[in-house]
Amino acid sequence: MRRITGSLVGRLVLITLLAGMVTAAIGVAAMRVIERRQFLADAERSSLARAERTAIRIDDRVKGFEAPLRVLALHPAVLGATADARRELQIALRSTDEFDEIHLYDLQGRMVAGAATARLLDPSAASVRDGLEGALPMRRIVVSDGEEPALEVAVAVEDPPGTPVGILVGRSPITFVTREASIQVPGTSEIVLVTAEDGRVLAHPDLLPVLEGAMYPLDAFAERASVVIEDDGEQVLASAAPLRSVGGWVIVERSRADVLGAGPAMLGSFALVLLAVVAAIVSAVIVLGRRLLQPLQPLGVAVDRLRSGDLATRVRPGGAGEVVMLGEGFNRMADALQEREAKREAAERKARESGMRLRLMVEGVADHAIVLLGSDGAVRSWNTGARRLLGHEDADAIGRPLTSFFASEDGPPDPLTRMRDGHARVEGWCRRGPTDRFWAEIAVTALGDDAEPPDAYAVIVHDQTDRRRAEQAVALALEQARRSADELRRTAALKDEFLAIAAHEIRTPLSAILGATHLLSGDWEDLTDEERRHYLGLIATFADDMHGIAERLLEFMRLQADRVHLNPEPIGLSELCTRQLDLLERQLEHHEVICDIEEGTVVIDHRLVQHVLGNLLSNAAKFAPPGSRITLSASTTDRTLCAAVSDEGPGVPPEDRERIFELFRQSSHPQAAARGTGVGLAIVRRYVELAGGEVELQSAEGAGSTFRVRIPLGSPADDPEMSLGVSGQ
């Protein structure tokens, strides 16, 4: 903990120190720039202010010079403007500090008297001065080479007032100006100098430039009162203020280097302050850091003990509020860890027990195979039931794909390809050992995180062979029952259909018979013999029709009920056709029948040919107009009987060419309903299909029809069971 504490405090100190130093460096640099500008601006302002102040003081002094002269001009000795005034001038000179010489001139400019502090004046030796009168009162700077400039103030001597009698001139060395100019701030290079309007230096801290008549470059102040000028290679900040009383300038000069030179010292102080602040911050960080971290030391020890497994470790919270909260938080965390550890241990113990029970239970399951597959679908482990059910030892099974136990043809699909939501269930035949099979119900469950591909699969295989067989038996029984039911329903339908057909077909001839019978029985006496024979003939005809209808219906019913048994027998084809024509002689007596029959013997059911050809010929006789031709052709080819019946009837419309072969379906031709019963062609198709042949119709409306049948021929010697005429059973 000590190391941690030291490290933290050290880092805090280091970071604070670095941040402070960077801040200090930036601050010093910024201050340097700001200070340079500020120093120059401050120096400019202060220099200008000093120049103004100096100019004002000088102006005030100069203006004050007139007063003593005006007083002196009122003195009677002076009013006389004679040499007697000298003593008064001398006295006046003693009583005032302003002048070191006072001259009295007459109006012609001749000096009549004079007094000086530093010499004895001889008026007679003085030169005449012109032009004094016109400029009174007058103030001016008098400059002479090699001498200090002097201020001259002149006032008029008037006696009486308003009448000038002389001129009083006071002369003063500009000592007061020099004194103002020589005032200097210690430690600076600032100087004050005074120039005339033409730039001649009138006062300077050093007397030498004054005596030498140095000229100052006043042009520099043409635009600004403060400028930086070059003076002997050095940059000088110069500020000028006008001297209004006598004309001229007061100039304050200061070395630019001196102005900026103050910066480093101030910057040093500033840097020192910054360093002190940084040091104070670092110290505060150290103290606060230690005060903050010291209470954390027991906490660090407790953390180490907790990490080593001592979950009973607790700390006594102390120190700052946050540290107390931290300690309390640690204790709560330790409580939670301890409680969680206890729960975890209990859960582990329970899990171990559950695992043990599960293993025992899985091993004890003998009628189910429980297999653990890897993610690749290979067997990792299985139980006793798996060994028994799949008929393999562990050494043979471990590592093999589960699908290797499936039957190759009717085995179940790979359950791993049927996984939905982590589960799959498939069934199929599996192999048990090398020869045996069993119907397996296989349930697969993926093991692992739902979001990831499964790590393994749990497979439970159940032998469902008995159930499978029972299901198959039930299905077979159900199929048989369904077929029986279908047969019963078909039989019932046939019966109903037969009864309906029979009633329908028989009703017409029966009505005719009943009518004829009632007529004969009721009017027997009134009828002639011929009429009686006619009606009896009708009864016989209709009875024959009824018989024929009944025969055909019964024949069709037999066909429908698959109760027709074909019995092929050898017979001459010509004989077979001729017999049929003979049977229909009466129906065909009004038509011209043309036969084209191949000679030869065929093996075929006689009654089949009779029904097929009979119905086709009968049908042609019904619809072909009397006198028209009906052609019967028959031939054999490739063990097939090909027969055709053609007529010159009205033909069959295209839309009726299929339906006329259905029971009670007739052509829409107007003659069809009148002449047919709708049963003959249905019997034809049924017989042909029963024999494995086919029937087709070629017809052109108004141009007759041709019905062709092709019936396979059989040979009883070859295979009696497969010969024609053998029923479908």
Place this chain on the structure above:
Amino acid sequence: MTPSTDPVRRLLAAVALGALAACSSAAGGDDGVDPVPTVGFLRSVPNADLDSYLDELRAQGWVPGRTVRIEPAEGEVTFGTEAEARAALEAWEQEGLAVVVAFSTPYARLAEEVTDLPGLFVVNDPVGSGLVGDPTRPDGQLTGVAWDTPADLTLDLAAQVLGSLRRVGYLLAMDDPAVPGHRDRVVEAASHLGIEVVDATFTGPADVADAVAELAAAQVDAVFVPSANAVIPVLGPLEEALDGAGLPALSNAQFIDIAVVTLTPDAQELNRQLARQTTRLLSGVPVSSVPTETPRRFKVTIDRTRARALGIEIDPSVLRQADVVR
């Protein structure tokens, strides 16, 4: 925890060293404090107007006791002999002497001899005594103010006080370098005014009375006693001799209080001139840039009492010209 292994303490030490280095760097000096410059006064008579000097220093921005040190601090302290002056000068040099101000020609020469520092003088004749060649450009280490009184004014004033002045005696101190130059100016002014100058030489108190007697015998109207160190020790015998001879004295120094007429530079103004020159030198201006100045204002002292004792009545209009009437 040992100091050498504690990173925090090492950091603190580094910060402290850095702060010290910064302090040293910020100060920018060798010892961190600029010494207060000292101005030493070498004088044999008290300076009653030292306050004017100090006031002007303040006016020029130098504060005695803070930004400049004055030795001796009291105006009454004097150095009666050259030995005393030399010792003081050497002592001041040890304490940061910057400018020396010598109030006599001998002490000015002593300053030149003892130190190389710039200095100022108040002497009668700086050119004549060889302290400077060109007063506008002093070529040595000294400049200052010439104790120069206008001799013509002194003689003219004396004539007004005495009523007439035809012959004046000049008391010439032997071997005093300050005297010859002054004597020459007196002689020149006297010649312009038509006054005869009679010299009398003395070497000390023993023969000063003889010199006065000599002048009395020459029937001088007055005796000019010039300002000189040699005069100081003879003032007593001189006063007795003059009183005995009934001769009024003229002088150019205030300390020669036996004179009836004294025209002396305004000591206050002269001190102010010295102060301004001092500040120039303290600011580092070379001596050659500080021309030797002359007094600009003067004081007239008339000792009416002494005049009456001599039987001289002074016209009131003359007295009005005096700054001081005793």
